[in-house]
Amino acid sequence: MADRQVLMQQLQYHNSFYLYEESCILNSIHRLKDNFPGAQFLYSMKCNPAGRVLDTVFSQGTGADAASLGEVDAAWKRGVAPDLIYFSAPARTEADLRAAWGRCVIIADSLHELDMIRRIAAEKGETPAVGVRINPDFTFAADEGVAGKFGIDEAALWSADLSGLDIVGIHVHAKSQELSADVLAHYYENMFSLIERVQQHLGVTLRFANFGSGLGIPFAPGEEPLDVEGLGKRFQEMHQACAQKWPQLKILIESGRYIVGKSGTYVTRVLDKKVSHGKTFVLLYGTLNGFARPAVGEMVRSLSDRPFPYEPIFTHVQASALLPLTDHTDAETVTLAGNLCTSADIIARDITLPRMEIGDGLALDNAGCYAAVMTPMQFAFLTPPAQLFLTADGRVMEA
Incomplete structure (x- = not known):
């Protein structure tokens, strides 16, 4: 406080009034970057889009997790590079996708969105580099999938029509507000396995994998902070093994509420x-x-x-x-x-x-x-x- x-x-x-503290924001960013070398963090803009908060976060080289066209615009106007703005949200309009085209990395949330992207690309005579959000065969709590409104079911992706598209990345976001380093580490293990499955099934070479967030902060009395140092060490071990196989692959982690909460x-x-x-x-x-x-x-x-x-x-x-x-x-x-x-x-x-x-x-x-x-x-x-x-x-x- x-x-x-x-x-x-x-x-x-x-x-x-609300009072947001710059020093607290910077300390949180530095803690993440120090403990997850090799990962690119994305700021979850929807949790606090106040102008000076955005300026502070983006000044540290943090990318943007944009969940709307308005958030794409806000990051773009603050000088965030297009390859550091990741636009992912369910049920976007074709007008949203057209307006965002060329200013960010578009993550398709459904088979319908893949069709819209392919149609826009055909009009422009382009083969766009896009990501796909996957509803994987695992969650934070279990090694099996569940129904959900976000993303394309893993099994459905294997048989999807991806013609005319260059699939360069994947995105999974399974949960927010997790305080157990063990739970997050097991989720990361599943994500690294998913990276391999996607490349094998689709015959693509991924450039990025967005692990989503989950990084929690203590809210309730008696809750212990997330062991960022311990989780970071376990992530580094997994990341090093991944980098040996696929050195071109960039790992993205969304900050969720961790940076500003x-x-x-x-x-x-x-x-x-x-x-x-x-x-x-x-x-x-x-x-x-x-x-x-x-x-x-x-x-x-x-x-x-x-x-x-x-x-x-x-x-x-x-x-x-x-x-x-x-x-x-x-x-x-x-x-x-x-x-x-x-x-x-x-x-x-x-x-x-x-x-x-x-x-x-x-x-x-x-x-x-x-x-x-x-x-x-x-x-x-x-x-x-x-x-x-x-x-x-x-x-x-x-x-």
Whole structure:
């Protein structure tokens, strides 16, 4: 979580705000690059596309994992080279593919998309170099496949019509938010095996294999960070063996939330406080419509004692630590609610915290990823939270 004094200072100017820390982002990038030499990391733009966040990430040679034409445009405008922008998403239009043509590496998500790419290429008189997203015969949890909306089933790819196309790469993304190095290492083993199967079945020489993400960060109390150092060593051993067979092959790994998740803090102001039937309510500015994850967690908590994560909307019922920005030291049991006209706008019930009064603030961590972008800020025409950026030298500016 960001420095308390910096948060208190910004609370003077904003009822609610996000603060993203440049130094935290850079540290995460360097940790990945130091432990995975030989891998090309791609930033998962959908988790936080704030302008200064993108500038910081791309300044480190990170490529772009683009899930929309808009993300392709954003990476392109920031000078990311076309061969470092990988465009993969389900159910794209032909207009999307035409607009992205020549500005990125297009990853086909279905047999229909392969047909569209072939038709566009024929019009242009080209044989395009494309990748394919595969739904493989394995998952993170098992060495067998499952049905899914993403990619082409492995068996279906072997019999697909690939005429007029130059298949140069594959992409698999099986899961987000994994904290077990053992699970990720076994997934990497399966991916290296898939590389061999694809080249044998299709008779192609791959130039890249995108392993997707899975690199998680601790959200819940008691969760241990991913052992990046140990996982990196195991990856290097597998990668060295692969490079001896196919020296031209580039291994890509998507960052998921790892690069920016811990960099963000969300802060909201206490607007009102009331007692109802013996319960104390602290009313905050912009909860469900400012940072939705805690409110979603509280909804899920009311429905199940053992909720299953639905990434990236719901990870855990306690996915953000709560830090009251107050000078009071005595404790109080309160319910934290927002200022929307809906009873769903509650982020914690009957929680004991240092006493907060009107004008104080509340800070929440883990707000750097899938936070602002997944929050319904248009609800009720309220002013959305500011998005701020703390530079490594201590300056605060618009993100």
